[in-house]
Amino acid sequence: MRPNILDPLFVPLTSFSGVGPKTATLVARAMGRESAEDARSVDLLLLPPHRLIDRRNRPGVAFATEREIVTLKLHVDRHQPSPRGRPNVPYRVFAHDDTGEISLTFFHARQQWLEKSLPVGETVLVSGKVEWFNGRPSMVHPDRMALESDSAGFPMIEPVYPLTAGLSAKILQRSIDQAVETMPILPEWLDPAFIARNDLPGFNAAIAKLHAPDDNHDLLPNAPSRRRLAYDELLAGQLSLALVRRRVRKLQGRPIKGNGRIRDTVLSALPFRLTNSQRSAVTDILDDMKSQERMLRLLQGDVGSGKTIVALLAMVACVEAGGQAVLMAPTEILARQHLATIAPLAEAAGISVEILTGRLKGKERKDAVGRIESGEAQLIVGTHALFQESVNYKNLLLAVVDEQHRFGVHQRLRLTAKGTAPHMLVMTATPIPRTLVLAAFGDMDVSRLTEKPAGRQPIKTASLDIDRLDDVVARLKDAVSSGRKAYWICPLVEESDLSDLMSAEQRQEVLQQTFGDLVGLVHGRMKSTEKDAAMEQFRSGLTRILVATTVVEVGVDVPDASIIVIEHAERFGLAQLHQLRGRVGRGQDSSSCMLLYKAPLSETAKARLSIMRETEDGFRIAEEDLKLRGEGELLGTRQSGTPGFRLVDLSVHGDLLETARDDARYILEIDSELAGERGKALRLLLYIWRRDEAIRLLRAG
Numbered sequence: 001m002r003p004n005i006l007d008p009l010f011v012p013l014t015s016f017s018g019v020g021p022k023t024a025t026l027v028a029r030a031m032g033r034e035s036a037e038d039a040r041s042v043d044l045l046l047l048p049p050h051r052l053i054d055r056r057n058r059p060g061v062a063f064a065t066e067r068e069i070v071t072l073k074l075h076v077d078r079h080q081p082s083p084r085g086r087p088n089v090p091y092r093v094f095a096h097d098d099t100g101e102i103s104l105t106f107f108h109a110r111q112q113w114l115e116k117s118l119p120v121g122e123t124v125l126v127s128g129k130v131e132w133f134n135g136r137p138s139m140v141h142p143d144r145m146a147l148e149s150d151s152a153g154f155p156m157i158e159p160v161y162p163l164t165a166g167l168s169a170k171i172l173q174r175s176i177d178q179a180v181e182t183m184p185i186l187p188e189w190l191d192p193a194f195i196a197r198n199d200l201p202g203f204n205a206a207i208a209k210l211h212a213p214d215d216n217h218d219l220l221p222n223a224p225s226r227r228r229l230a231y232d233e234l235l236a237g238q239l240s241l242a243l244v245r246r247r248v249r250k251l252q253g254r255p256i257k258g259n260g261r262i263r264d265t266v267l268s269a270l271p272f273r274l275t276n277s278q279r280s281a282v283t284d285i286l287d288d289m290k291s292q293e294r295m296l297r298l299l300q301g302d303v304g305s306g307k308t309i310v311a312l313l314a315m316v317a318c319v320e321a322g323g324q325a326v327l328m329a330p331t332e333i334l335a336r337q338h339l340a341t342i343a344p345l346a347e348a349a350g351i352s353v354e355i356l357t358g359r360l361k362g363k364e365r366k367d368a369v370g371r372i373e374s375g376e377a378q379l380i381v382g383t384h385a386l387f388q389e390s391v392n393y394k395n396l397l398l399a400v401v402d403e404q405h406r407f408g409v410h411q412r413l414r415l416t417a418k419g420t421a422p423h424m425l426v427m428t429a430t431p432i433p434r435t436l437v438l439a440a441f442g443d444m445d446v447s448r449l450t451e452k453p454a455g456r457q458p459i460k461t462a463s464l465d466i467d468r469l470d471d472v473v474a475r476l477k478d479a480v481s482s483g484r485k486a487y488w489i490c491p492l493v494e495e496s497d498l499s500d501l502m503s504a505e506q507r508q509e510v511l512q513q514t515f516g517d518l519v520g521l522v523h524g525r526m527k528s529t530e531k532d533a534a535m536e537q538f539r540s541g542l543t544r545i546l547v548a549t550t551v552v553e554v555g556v557d558v559p560d561a562s563i564i565v566i567e568h569a570e571r572f573g574l575a576q577l578h579q580l581r582g583r584v585g586r587g588q589d590s591s592s593c594m595l596l597y598k599a600p601l602s603e604t605a606k607a608r609l610s611i612m613r614e615t616e617d618g619f620r621i622a623e624e625d626l627k628l629r630g631e632g633e634l635l636g637t638r639q640s641g642t643p644g645f646r647l648v649d650l651s652v653h654g655d656l657l658e659t660a661r662d663d664a665r666y667i668l669e670i671d672s673e674l675a676g677e678r679g680k681a682l683r684l685l686l687y688i689w690r691r692d693e694a695i696r697l698l699r700a701g
């Protein structure tokens, strides 16, 4: 149960005056909350303003510069309402100061309200932009007005919040003020020595300052109030990851001791030898699984580095031990592809493979689930359908999660909740920089595949202006006639954006003029059976050019495709370009990548393309990407729709992250159930940052 002291922070937004369900929905969306009901005042408190309006400039009427925001202290002289029956003529209020006269101009004004706000004979403060017309100043609809006698709360510095269009800034501001005013005084959860050393304000003071900045310095990520809150955010994250990890670890692991018999059969069925880093990753994993503790390991490897086979060997060890293993992919296509890789090898070794995805329906699904339950299915490949409640495993020993950055902590907990407490191997294809691994996964053991399989040739990468399309097509013609295969990627900005679909279809039509039937098409709006068919035709060589949107981004494997053309390369992020390029260079042929761009290029786009030409090293590309785009993109949070950090900027707060990790570890060492005084305060922190799921892992208290 949430402690009562936090109640004022969890008041639903709809209870604020002026906030109806519509506004609440907008705010909820902007803040990454699932529904309007779940948008609470704490979410407003943790919403940082991104700029401010400075009203401190007080030049006097005569010296006010055109279109600049000024604050004026004026004596109100007279009102000139709109003439009767002509509401389109503005209502004017004339006023002056020592330097000159100004007209305050209102369209469709309510006379009563204006007479009350700007009474004749009174001194008032007004703030807004001044416009000069024929040598006369006027201010149209001042942003702020107050009687001088009542101007204590007049905001000389006003924060501005980044929110969805359609939200009234005034209502938002009023709600935030209300949330700040009703905020309860909370006990300190940070270590006092740490606070003193870093000169950080307390939580309440930091929130107050966040919404009442003194100047632009207070908006910088390293301003004390922001640093304090960023640390809170990181600590809440690290603490909850540590709790999840502890739970995963605490559930008895089952030592898996395979005899290596099936593994040897699989290895001898492989048409290649494992690379050194594949071999050492397999050793890491088998060692982990032999111990009493549950394995929680991250397998990082660049695109094409051969993670699947490592996963398979780990899975096979579980079958040797008499159990089951699952491999979960983020998409149907990838699940099918894993199946295609694994099935022949499994068959050679005499083990059974099952697939379970959202596409399976009715009897087919029932049968699959039945075989999983009976244990007849030994290796199971699928999507998150694998972890629906209706699916029970006979003896699940290992769960391999591919492309994990698209899954969240929730899914990991769900996995754990399957009761059987399997060992866990998480694979990421995007080589994530260390800081991000820590932020997203907490402390995990890591194996890295650093070499590419033998015989791979470097990929030649060039960038070209789309104006030279004819050259590209001519080159492609040569290549195709000598038997090569090419991907042609068209960008997809939004999953639902029809214009992107059009662009892929149009590109197919254009290419068909030269290549006829040899051009296939695959995009996200096709039915999955159609997608599979298009992929299969390309794999088998029936088509030789595959026009695709980014559905081929992750993991798709057609080893003899050796050319990739990426249209509008300037629209893609680095990580994505790298992923896409990784579709080629997988076979023995030398490969090439053509990045087509539309001029003019932004500086960032230029930098991205030149990094792509310079290097194929995924880890370097990931570091550069972090510099250029920030962490959200890299973690794929945009795709999954989970909100990224509110106050943390990892390019600035990397040092805090390390400290937060150590802090979290230390906290749980000395107060494992968060029951002490600091522990109880830390529970508040977890609630505030919406880490309730981690609190459920604690014993009640």
Ligand code: ADP
Residues within 6 Å of the ligand: 272, 273, 274, 275, 278, 301, 302, 303, 304, 305, 306, 307, 308, 309, 429, 453, 454, 555, 557, 559, 586
């Ligand atoms: P990723 O790490 O991107 O998931 P995959 O596991 O899909 O990479 O492997 C990419 C390709 O490399 C596959 O066709 C696979 O069969 C092949 N492969 C994997 N390991 C080796 C190796 N040691 N030598 C040669 N080819 C390999």
Ligand code: MG
Residues within 6 Å of the ligand: 307, 308, 402, 429, 555
């Ligand atoms: Mg893969």
